[in-house]
Amino acid sequence: MSRLVVGAHYGIKDWLAQRITAVLMAIYTLVIFAAVLAGATSSHDAWRGFMAHGAVRSVTFLFIISLGYHAWVGVRDIWMDYIKPTSVRILLHVLTLLVLIGYVGWAIQIIWRL
Amino acid sequence: MSALNEQKKQRPRFLDLTVIRLPLAGYASILHRVSGAGLFLMLPLLIWLLDLSLSSTPEHLVLFESITRSVLVKLVLLGLIWAFLHHFCMGLRILLIDVHVGVEKQQARSSAMAVMVVSLSLTLAFGLKLFGVY
Numbered sequence: 001m002s003r004l005v006v007g008a009h010y011g012i013k014d015w016l017a018q019r020i021t022a023v024l025m026a027i028y029t030l031v032i033f034a035a036v037l038a039g040a041t042s043s044h045d046a047w048r049g050f051m052a053h054g055a056v057r058s059v060t061f062l063f064i065i066s067l068g069y070h071a072w073v074g075v076r077d078i079w080m081d082y083i084k085p086t087s088v089r090i091l092l093h094v095l096t097l098l099v100l101i102g103y104v105g106w107a108i109q110i111i112w113r114l
Numbered sequence: 115m116s117a118l119n120e121q122k123k124q125r126p127r128f129l130d131l132t133v134i135r136l137p138l139a140g141y142a143s144i145l146h147r148v149s150g151a152g153l154f155l156m157l158p159l160l161i162w163l164l165d166l167s168l169s170s171t172p173e174h175l176v177l178f179e180s181i182t183r184s185v186l187v188k189l190v191l192l193g194l195i196w197a198f199l200h201h202f203c204m205g206l207r208i209l210l211i212d213v214h215v216g217v218e219k220q221q222a223r224s225s226a227m228a229v230m231v232v233s234l235s236l237t238l239a240f241g242l243k244l245f246g247v248y
Contacts, residue, residue, distance in 0.1 A: 019209060022209065023209070026202065044167075051168055071150075074147075074150045074151075075150075078147065078151060103157050106161055107161050107164070110161070110164055110165045
């Protein structure tokens, strides 16, 4: 029996997640830009101190998680649009997930060791 | 039924990507995908630079300085600055259209033009800073 490896249940959830993470990242971008204008990158110590601040660390954590999820949905959409053979597409999905999980872990480790 | 199939077969098709002309919003939309893909592919570089910039090891800072001094790296960063700005501006446009703001043809055209103009202007402004012009 052949089955379609697609589903109707996760589309709206990912669509919404794409939007929510986009809004979070846009706000974060503006906050960081304002901080840079205010001198957060004026010296290496200032930069480290800024990123180590509890509130900044928390929102950076949220940004990293958002980026990971947002990139997952976006890159998965690209594979779904252009890669027709199911086996190749699933393999690319898995590889994308693995590298993104790795990136998220790496980035969190960078801000947490400060 | 067979008449329907016959009709389907004879439907004109025109999928020559080198000849198809899209409205500006179409190009801006494709660039949203291209910029997103580019940002994804360059994520390791960006995380690595973040890692080095926040390191307490002096050698890492020397390495960070030497990497970011390279013209080749600056060109890659310039491309990523554009990708981020385009993705950001086009993303705002998508969010607005999601809540039915700017769906009229003329408004949609203007907003696509605004995305291109704003993202390219900001890329120029940040690019000049990147290359140390100011």
